[in-house]
Amino acid sequence: MFKEPDGATPLGPDEIRGLKFKHITTRGELDELEQANIQEALLWINGRKRGDILQEEFVRTLHRRMFGGVWDWAGTFRQREMNIGIEPVQIAQQLTILLGNARYWADEHVFEPLEAAARFHHRMVEIHPFSNGNGRHARIAADIFLKQYYDHGPIDWARGQDLQLQNDHRDQYIASLQAADGGNFEPILTFVGAIEAPQ
Numbered sequence: 001m002f003k004e005p006d007g008a009t010p011l012g013p014d015e016i017r018g019l020k021f022k023h024i025t026t027r028g029e030l031d032e033l034e035q036a037n038i039q040e041a042l043l044w045i046n047g048r049k050r051g052d053i054l055q056e057e058f059v060r061t062l063h064r065r066m067f068g069g070v071w072d073w074a075g076t077f078r079q080r081e082m083n084i085g086i087e088p089v090q091i092a093q094q095l096t097i098l099l100g101n102a103r104y105w106a107d108e109h110v111f112e113p114l115e116a117a118a119r120f121h122h123r124m125v126e127i128h129p130f131s132n133g134n135g136r137h138a139r140i141a142a143d144i145f146l147k148q149y150y151d152h153g154p155i156d157w158a159r160g161q162d163l164q165l166q167n168d169h170r171d172q173y174i175a176s177l178q179a180a181d182g183g184n185f186e187p188i189l190t191f192v193g194a195i196e197a198p199q
């Protein structure tokens with residue numbers, strides 16, 4: 001029903017049933033509704049008083065804030081296997097491990113801020129906690145992690161392009177995540193600006 005760019009998880013009938021706007025039929029309309037919801041979430045993020053990005057509850061709350069106006073399942077973990085992501089039954093446990101690791105990376109200065117954020121982002125999308133919105137959620141989550149734990153500015157993910165659309169920049173982003181799936185972090189570190197592009 002909704003045409004996805006490469007590296008996105010297609011929605012299934014159960015997820016589409018959770019759409020709060022029954023009249024929408026095109027990908028463009030869906031993108032706009034989601035984008036408006038995300039804009040509201042960004043205001044909430046900037047104005048909020050509490051919320052630790054390394055707590056599972058806040059990770060889910062962030063997703064609900066970003067997508068809860070559009071999807072009734074926002075903020076709840078995925079229950080279906082997808083082409084990306086671990087088995088649904090492992091999500092909660094693997095997320096807890098990631099959040100603990102990220103806290104350790106920050107407390108013990110294991111990585112430079114941008115490297116820690118890139119690794120946090122990659123593992124979050126690799127786990128793929130939600131049925132949709134994982135890329136957008138995990139990019140904002142990484143930026144909140146940078147701010148909260150390193151007092152560091154956000155990553156320039158888009159570089160003037162739209163990461164939600166099929167383009168060279170997105171291809172590079174997806175390829176860098178695939179490399180990281182195989183243990184090679186150099187492309188994602190280059191992508192986020194943690195290291196210089198290799199010659």
Ligand SMILES: Nc1ncnc2c1ncn2[C@@H]1O[C@H](COP(=O)(O)OP(=O)(O)O)[C@@H](O)[C@H]1O
Binds near residue numbers: 125126133
């Ligand atoms: N091989 C991969 N390994 C890890 N993450 C991936 C891979 N391929 C795609 N992704 C991530 O999954 C996201 C797509 O999942 P999706 O839930 O549709 O997010 P969104 O709706 O925000 O685009 C991509 O933006 C990217 O962050």
Ligand SMILES: [Mg+2]
Binds near residue numbers: 008009
């Ligand atoms: Mg998607």
